[in-house]
Amino acid sequence: MGFTIAIIGRPNVGKSHLFNRLIGQRLSIVEDTPGVTRDRLYATGEWLNRSFTLIDTGGIEPNTDSEILTFMRLQAEIAIDHADVVVLVCDVKSGVTANDVDVATILQKAGKPVIVAVNKMDSVGEPPADFYEFYNLGIGELYPVSALHGHGTGDLLDACFEHFTEEEESPDDDIIRVAVIGRPNVGKSSLINQLCGETRVIVSNVAGTTRDSVDTYVENEHGKFCFIDTAGIRKKIKIDSAVEKYSVLRALMAMDKAQVCVLMLDATIGVTEQDTKIAGFAHEKGKAVIVCMNKWDLVEKETNTMEHMKRELDNDLAYMTYAPKLFFSALTGQRTEKLYEQILYTNQQNCMRISTGQLNDILAEAVARVQPPSDKGRRLKIYYMTQVSTRPPTFVCFCNKSELFHFSYRRYLENQIRAVFGLQGTTIHMIIRQKGDEQQP
Numbered sequence: 001m002g003f004t005i006a007i008i009g010r011p012n013v014g015k016s017h018l019f020n021r022l023i024g025q026r027l028s029i030v031e032d033t034p035g036v037t038r039d040r041l042y043a044t045g046e047w048l049n050r051s052f053t054l055i056d057t058g059g060i061e062p063n064t065d066s067e068i069l070t071f072m073r074l075q076a077e078i079a080i081d082h083a084d085v086v087v088l089v090c091d092v093k094s095g096v097t098a099n100d101v102d103v104a105t106i107l108q109k110a111g112k113p114v115i116v117a118v119n120k121m122d123s124v125g126e127p128p129a130d131f132y133e134f135y136n137l138g139i140g141e142l143y144p145v146s147a148l149h150g151h152g153t154g155d156l157l158d159a160c161f162e163h164f165t166e167e168e169e170s171p172d173d174d175i176i177r178v179a180v181i182g183r184p185n186v187g188k189s190s191l192i193n194q195l196c197g198e199t200r201v202i203v204s205n206v207a208g209t210t211r212d213s214v215d216t217y218v219e220n221e222h223g224k225f226c227f228i229d230t231a232g233i234r235k236k237i238k239i240d241s242a243v244e245k246y247s248v249l250r251a252l253m254a255m256d257k258a259q260v261c262v263l264m265l266d267a268t269i270g271v272t273e274q275d276t277k278i279a280g281f282a283h284e285k286g287k288a289v290i291v292c293m294n295k296w297d298l299v300e301k302e303t304n305t306m307e308h309m310k311r312e313l314d315n316d317l318a319y320m321t322y323a324p325k326l327f328f329s330a331l332t333g334q335r336t337e338k339l340y341e342q343i344l345y346t347n348q349q350n351c352m353r354i355s356t357g358q359l360n361d362i363l364a365e366a367v368a369r370v371q372p373p374s375d376k377g378r379r380l381k382i383y384y385m386t387q388v389s390t391r392p393p394t395f396v397c398f399c400n401k402s403e404l405f406h407f408s409y410r411r412y413l414e415n416q417i418r419a420v421f422g423l424q425g426t427t428i429h430m431i432i433r434q435k436g437d438e439q440q441p
Contacts, residue, residue: 003164006055006083008076008107010099013091014119017147019043019056022157047157050164055079060103077106085113085160088139092118096133104137113163114140117156122146175217175224176347179254181282182264183274187294191264191330192216192227195339222340228254255281259391260288260347260425262339267293267309267327271316279317286392288350288425289323290342297329322418324425346425351390354421359385359395366416373406380404383435385413394429402434 007015023045043054057076080086086107090100107114118134121127121144134142143159145152180188196218216227255261261282265275282289291313299305306327314321324342328335363385372380381400388394397413399405414428 003050003052003161004055004083004085005052005160006057006076006079006086007089008057008060008080008086008103009089010060010097010103011058013089013094014147015089016056018087018089018117018119018145018153019054021147021150021153023054047161050161052160052164055083060099060106077110080107080110080112083112085115085163086110087115087117087156087160088137089117089119090134090137092120092128092130092134092144095130096136100134100137104139107139115156115159116140116142117145117152118142119145119147121151122149124151175226176260176343177226177228177258178260178262178343179228179230179258179287180262180264181230181255181278183266183272183278186264186266187330188264189229191262191292191294191336191339192229194330194333194336195227220340222344225340225343228258230254252281255285255287258287259350260290260343262343263289263291263323265291265293267295267299271313276317279320283320283427286427286429288346288392289320289427290339290346290425291317291320291323291325292339293325293327294330296327297332297334320427322424322426322428342425349423350392350426352393352421352423352426353390354387354393354417356384356386358420359387359417362416362420363413366413370409370412373404373409375404378404380406380409388431392427392429393423394431396431396433398433398435400435402432405432 007019009015023043043056045052045054057079060076088103088107090096104114116134116137116139118127118131121131127144131142131144141159143152143156145156147153180191182188196216216229218225218227263275263279263282265271279289279291293309293313309327310325313325317323324346326335326338326342328338330336363382367382372382374380378401382405383398383400385395385397388396395417397405410430410432414430417423417428
């Protein structure tokens with residue numbers, strides 16, 4: 001990931017504002033409510049033609065009985081461990097607090113280079129006397145910044161890059177980006193933690209724990225992967241806060257960035273209306289999709305229970321019968337190892353390219369087997385078919401009259417293509433084009 005900077009500090013000192021300012025876009029949720037940023041959030045930025053990775057973290061509450069705040073501290077400590085430089089953000093308006101001192105102590109024990117960003121210095125000029133109070137933390141040079149207005153952020157990055165050591169970065173073209181999507185509390189974070197072997201994402205039975213989309217990079221014998229743990233998508237009627245609205249939007253944006261979507265369902269509940277809507281988002285975006293029934297260990301098994309469940313899934317997600325189906329337990333790890341192979345396969349299917357000659361051989365056989373539809377004495381004539389793009393595989397059919405190209409015949413041709421080439425895990429887009437009158441019979 002190259003040169004990495006972690007932004008650390010107690011809650012509500014402006015870490016997310018500073019994160020957004022440094023990368024130049026509104027990626028992290030910014031809200032006045034303490035504790036809004038719960039997970040580590042990664043983003044890449046560039047400064048003076050040098051790239052870097054920035055990690056935003058939940059605020060550290062060193063002494064707390066709150067389950068969520070305890071998880072936030074754990075995530076911040078993992079971010080510190082991954083970082084080359086740590087930026088400790090403090091609030092000049094509140095001065096040095098006991099929590100600031102406790103966080104500074106944690107950073108001293110970590111042994112990483114630390115730079116203190118004293119935030120909310122909104123006035124340009126000589127810093128006030130309160131600014132120098134932060135030298136009492138004794139862990140690094142002070143830099144006055146205003147995350148709101150951008151003052152001092154350039155000097156802050158310059159200071160960070162003094163610790164930069166040049167290294168050859170490997171290209172990331174071979175990384176498969178995988179969005180783990182689903183309703184709240186279906187086990188998305190547990191799956192990612194199971195796959196990467198560390199507590200990378202907050203796992204809690206409180207629905208809505210994951211608010212940001214969080215990237216997790218994994219490299220193993222199967223290849224290179226970037227897993228995006230998305231906030232659970234709720235029904236709009238239940239999205240009653242600005243933070244939840246941001247989270248749903250970010251989950252949809254994560255689908256846009258991903259090549260493969262892992263749709264998580266709860267096997268103890270089955271397919272809900274909200275599950276079908278989430279699946280529909282991925283389908284409409286043309287992503288490779290794997291349907292995963294989690295919590296399979298909690299389901300009472302009878303003869304052919306899995307096959308019966310597969311038939312139910314095909315019925316409930318009728319527009320997505322092409323998607324492969326896995327049954328596992330993210331908590332215990334049962335059958336999760338099969339997911340890597342399925343990701344590789346569906347990604348390959350999603351970007352498959354088929355030659356025009358092969359397509360037209362299939363078209364000729366399909367037309368000979370089932371004649372195209374007709375209406376009022378005019379019959380549909382399909383001249384040829386060609387593939388124009390991938391992700392998803394998109395085909396153009398040139399015909400004499402596009403209005404004669406009934407949906408059912410389009411589906412028939414799609415099935416003929418799948419019968420030969422598979423295309424499992426991906427939707428097929430078919431575009432109908434009508435040729436000129438001179439070519440009509």
